[in-house]
Amino acid sequence: MRVTSMAKKVVTLYIDDTSLRLLVAKGKRVKKWANLPLESGLVRDGAVLDEAKLAAKIKELLKAQRVKARKVIAGLSxxxxxSQVITLPRxxxxxxxxxxxxEAExxxxxxLEQLYISWQITSTSREEMQVFLAALPRNAADALIETLRQAGVKPYLMDLAPLALAxxxxxxxxxxIDVRSTEFDIVVMVExxxxxIRSLSLPNGALSLQEKLxxxxxxxxxxxxxxxxxxxxxxxxxxxxxFVSGELADEPELYQSLSDELEYPILLLSSPLKCPEGLAPSQYMVNIGLALKKLSPGKWASLSVVNLNALPEVYRPKARSLTKVLIALSIIVAIGLLVPLVMLVQSTAANTASLQAQLDATNQLLEQRYTQQQxxxxxxxxLEGKVAEIEVTNNAFTAVLDNFNRQxxxxxxxxxxxxxTLPDTVVLSSITHASVKLTIRGMSPSETEVLAYADSLRTSGRFSQVIVSYIEKTEEGVTFTLTLSARGWD
Structure with a gap:
């Protein structure tokens, strides 16, 4: 959801391999902008390599531009x-x-241990939903956030450069397509x-744009x-x-030749923010897209439905008073039980290995000390008896783990x-799974929807028995309880 802020300044920072770009916007206008070149070795392939030196560069840029804000919107290469659009059942x-x-896994x-995951629902139908998924390398995100911290600023929003362009x-x-000196982004946006999304490195930053074309x-x-x-x-x-931006936008002959070869019309990507004289907006399109996460200039409205916050949750400030009551499903408990079981099996295997090592040591002592043979x-x-007991225990826990996977x-x-099979008008308050019994509680506008829901469950063939065990009319509607006998637990 976009938050409109017409009076508050928004400070954006985007860092690539060769430069640090700053853009400050307020309402409909760009107020400040600056580009500080970076020497080789500070950033490579969008990942910060020298946090201390880059932090010093950020401080230098903010001081030179007299930007005192300590909260920024940061862009990541x-x-x-x-990124991927995934489909899930509703x-x-x-x-x-x-x-x-x-599904991401x-x-x-x-x-997933190497990534930070962000996602946003883009569309929902009766039976399924489309979810846009973005994954950031943990090392790159951590290094960028730590660099900003050392520079005395804190990101409260983060986005990927291609999503900002969209x-x-x-x-x-x-x-x-946005072309920069060492990389370029291609985004195919549909509805x-x-x-x-494809983000690619260019062969050599020293090559001319014509050689990179x-x-x-x-x-x-x-x-x-x-x-x-x-x-x-x-x-x-x-x-x-x-739509082209970046270095390619400054070369009309080159992008026109590209249009002729590809047989697609090529247009310049224009800025919805008003830009002062002297600012080349095509060089700051990522920053402009970052600013649009918080600004809505005039009648313009972004047609991209994706506006997720890619800042990892571990770095986000905790909500002070927001509470949200969630329906806890007891089925999740069964999944959680797998963790201690796996740890127990691993511990048992470790004990077995330790005892086996002691047995080998004993065999060596038998050869060396014949007098202590008996x-x-x-x-x-x-020791062999203990090993046998541990192996029996190990086999038992393995069988239990297999059974939990099946269940x-x-x-x-x-x-x-x-x-x-749930009708749109029926709201579930809880689902409890205990042994072969499945208990569903919820609320419906009338008994008709409850009976229809029960019939759908019977028709599915998934359950051996479906009983409406409780139903009562209230001022809000009808509360009900269904008791189901599950199949497949033999």
Whole structure:
């Protein structure tokens, strides 16, 4: 959700390999801007390498521009970041975060332990929802935030450069390309959602833009072909405009030749903020997109529906008085039980290995000390007995873990059916799964919806028995309890 702030100043910072860009906006206008070149070695591929030196540069820039604000909106390079639009069944709000985490774990090629995950629901239908997922490398995000801290500023919002660019364009469906000295971003936005994002390094920062153009053209062609191959029913139209910014925007002959070769019209990406004389907005489009996270200049409204805060939750200030009552599902408890079981199995395996090492040491002592043979034989027998007991225990816990995994799949299946058959007018207050019994409590406008919901559950074939065990009319509607007997627990 965009928060309109017409009077408050917004300070944005964007750092790439070669420069530090500052832009301050207020209401509809850009008030200050500055670009401080960076020497090689401070930042590489969008990741901060020397936090102390870069922090000193930020202090220098803020002081030179007389910017006293200590809260900023920070931009992070799209290099090594991941994004994807995922589809989930329509779920209660209390289950969304866990569902997104699991789908991210399945879909992303990098372990979640190395990433910070941010997400936003972009559309919802009767049966499913579309979620935009963004993943930032932990090391890059941590280094940037620590650098800002050392510079005496604190980010309260963070965004990826490609998402900031998508916020500037005034078309719901378009292609955006922003070229900087060492990298460039390509964004394919369809119906307000960045469906495909590619952030790529350029071969050599010392090359001229004309020498880099073949690489840019090749990657742009590859991006369009990749999107069209995945959407044959609705490919990108040849009339779809490509909006350019950055270094390419300053070379009309080059981007016109690119338009001729690709056979797509190319337009300049314009700023919705009013820019003072002397400011080249094409060089600050990422900063402008960052400012638009908080500003809504005049009648202009961003057509990009994605406006998530990529700042990791661990760095966000805790809410002071906001409370939210969530429905706790007892099914999650079963998943939580797996953690101590796994730890116990691992501990048992470690004990087994330790005892085996002692047994090997005893065998060596038998060879060296023949005179103690009888006493050590007794010790070996005792140790072997302990090893056998531990192995039995280990096998027992392994069997329990396998059983929990099987039950977990059944519980997920039951939950999917109970939520997918739920009428829109019926609200569930709790779902309790105990052994083979599933108890559902909720509220409905009338008995008709309750009975229809019960019939749908019976028709699903998932449950051996569905009973309306309690129903009572109240001023708000009808409260009810359904008792279901689950299958598959034999």
């Amino acid at each position: 799209g290099l090594h970041c991941l 779920l209660p709000e209390a289950m969304l975060a866990e569902a997104v985490r699991r 399945r879909a992303l090629p990098v372990p 916020r500037v364009v005034n078309r719901a469906t378009a292609i955006i 307000g959602v960045p469906q495909l 073949p690489t840019i053209r090749e990657e742009l062609e590859r991006t369009v072909k990749f999107y069209n191959s995945g959407h044959p029913e609705k490919p990108l139209e040849p009339s779809l405009p490509i 006493a050590q034989k007794k010790e070996i027998a005792e 977990h799949k059944i519980v997920n299946g039951d939950l999917r059916v109970t939520t997918s």
